[in-house]
Amino acid sequence: MAPLKKRRLALGCEGSANKLGIGVIAHPADGQPGSAAAVVLSNVRDTFNSPPGTGFLPKDTAAHHRAFFVRVALAALRDAGVRDPAAELECVAYTKGPGMGAPLTAVAVAARTLALLWGLPLVGVNHCVGHIEMGRSITGADNPVVLYVSGGNTQVIAYAEQRYRIFGEALDIAVGNCLDRFARTLEISNDPAPGYNIEQLAKRGGRVLLDLPYAVKGMDCSFSGILTSADELAAQMRAGNKTKDGDDITPEDLCFSLQETVFAMLVEITERAMAHVGSTQVLIVGGVGCNERLQEMMAAMAAERGGSIYATDERFCIDNGIMIAHAGLLAYETGFQTPLEDSTCTQRFRTDEVHVKWRD
Structure with missing residues (x-):
């Protein structure tokens, strides 16, 4: 035997x-x-x-x-x-x-x-x-609201009756695709990943929060208009133009502003889903989930609600x-x-x- x-x-x-x-x-x-x-x-x-x-x-x-x-x-x-x-x-x-x-x-x-x-x-x-x-297994999250963010997908998800129910999602391009395409606009390296390199530039920025559209529609988000506006600001930067307040436009500030805007949108719809299902846990998965600024913003929101955030590193995101x-x-x-x-x-x-x- x-x-x-x-x-x-x-x-x-x-x-x-x-x-x-x-x-x-x-x-x-x-x-x-x-x-x-x-x-x-x-x-x-x-x-x-x-x-x-x-x-x-x-x-x-x-x-x-x-x-x-x-x-x-x-x-x-x-x-x-x-x-x-x-x-x-x-x-x-x-x-x-x-x-x-x-x-x-x-x-x-x-x-x-x-x-x-x-x-x-x-x-x-x-x-x-x-x-x-994989996120549930690695982090030990019990029954969280899930923010799934990657190059091809943006979804807010909660489990019910043997299905993962989608509460909100991107109406056009995914948030990761938005970041990747803006990296191409700035001709940022794709190694190890364009989103990672945008994150590093954003960490060196933060002086100026440039005005970009904020497109939350109920539980859904739209990112194509934000990308168009960011591309236009990049073109103004190359032309040597300044902001309406007379500040220089830099790649660092462009990356910082793009991140702050799209991540604020994601935090908003995630918080709304948490309130709807009565959850205090947020699990972030997908490639964009590695972003430390996204994790920081989501953690601040969850803490205000008496909740907690679960996320993993690049091995599993x-x-x-x-x-x-x-x-x-x-x-x-x-x-x-x-x-x-x-x-x-x-x-x-x-x-x-x-x-x-x-x-x-």
Whole structure:
């Protein structure tokens, strides 16, 4: 008789944007479905960076993921101490969506290949739910209002009746996309990330808060008009023009003003959701969630309400494979699998479409 496993392992593959992430997660085998304390065994990531002033094209990003998938997967297995994936892993999880079509497809095909090679079940994972479950596991947040902020998504979310319900979201571009595109306007480096470099410039600014539109509409936000106004101010800066108060316009003050404005909007709609559901906890997830100023502003709001903030560092905020492995294993433990004929991906996969069967 084969010995009983003391833990369940899953491999997760993420590639919805320019981050290729593969990792291995472990849950205790004797835990109840959905109650497992996750243990990160490996978290390997490789990022496709385009030159300053440019964005990453889907075809180039997909080519990067195809080129690096094998070496990243081997590194993830090696770091996790997995020598026989077919025997040691429970399933292979992959990002089904949302995200960029070509990169999603490249990683989905590779994950399907591994599942077939090792004879393992395949589990398609919602990218947003992966962020939420990883954040909950790492921080220990119980039942928070979630602010999910990334390059492709901006949502305020709360859990109810086995669904993550969206209370508010961006009506046009995501906040991360707004920051990334402004980084291109200023021709800021994309290494390690344009949003990170904007944050560093903003820390050196703060002398002048430039006037930018503030676009909150109920529980939703709009960022395209703010980006247009910031671009116009950048053009005035290049022309040598000053503000209406006679101050010079600097890249540092532009970055500071953009951050302060968009983050204030996010804090406002998050606080409104907290009041609606009666929660005192805020969990920030997604790549923009690494921003220290956003965390600081949200923490001040939560403290005024007698609440607390939960956030993680770049290992777990930025797209990674372990969040896909974790959410995939949670779903697998409740009996969910993705049949091979349904192992597709989609650019549009709403957070509230997922049946969160592992939560009460």
